Amino acid sequence: MKDELRYIGQKLIANNLTLAEHIVHYEDKKYTKRIEDSGLPVTERIGHRAELFAYFGEALCGETEAVAEKVSNWGKRVAEIAIKYNVSLSDALRTVASYRTIIWDAFTEELEQRQFAAITMLDVSKIIDPLLDKVCGIIGETYEKHNKMLMDIAYTALEELSVPVVPIAEGIAVIPLVGDIDTHRAKLIMEKSLGEGSRLNLNSIILDVSGVPMIDTMVADKLFHIVTALQLTGIEAIVTGIRPEIAQTIVSLGVDFGSIKTQANMQQALKHLGFRQFQATK
Structure with a gap:
């Protein structure tokens, strides 16, 4: 079983860029247009996505603890970039949700050809799903902190106006x-x-x-x-x-x-x- 997970992990690392480029095929056109209109460069988007696929590969190869910290830093960094380009929280999370589908679609046929056990993909999910949950949680927390900062700024300005001298x-x-x-x-x-x-x-x-x-x-x-x-x-x-x-x-x-x-x-x-x-x- 570990050999099968390691094989999938190595495949993810080797094909991370290709998988990242395929995310666009899983996005609806309206969503894709909103991301494009935000001004976030395509190469930068693909680079960040490829990085996350590689982290998933490392986790499947047995580096779970080290990857957890990398994924946390990735989530915070990507959320800050998304905020910078005015990408909504729902759009940011929508992209993350597509990673699971891409991995499943990319390896289902190959797993059948190599006659891997059916439970293999379940084990893959057990490793990757918590990482995806962590990413979503960190992105949500980063957006929440940003919104709170904006509210504090607005509230401070309102307070200043409420006591005019x-x-x-x-x-x-x-x-x-x-x-x-x-x-x-x-x-x-x-x-x-x-x-x-x-x-x-x-x-x-x-x-x-x-x-x-x-x-x-x-x-x-x-x-x-x-x-x-x-x-x-x-x-x-x-x-x-x-x-x-x-x-x-x-x-x-x-x-x-x-x-x-x-x-x-x-x-x-x-x-x-x-x-x-x-x-x-x-």
């Missing part, structure tokens, strides 16, 4: 807050306000919460910490936009806003900071 005059800026404030966002607000306050050399920051749907004990506590941190750096913090219904909720919860400077709206806050309304004379 808008300078409106020398030493004065406004942070209009829209949406719910949780622990993570409160930390971001503090970091952004302190960082921009120092960078812009601000004297006052207006925190406008008119777009915050709910201010409960937790949110009030976070605002208190933000205001306190700004005061410790010498920046006056004013909270504006607390709606009447929110004010009622704050009172009913027993939240102490006594140490926080508040103004009804932006106009009053600017007036408090020394701005005056001037009407143009005709």
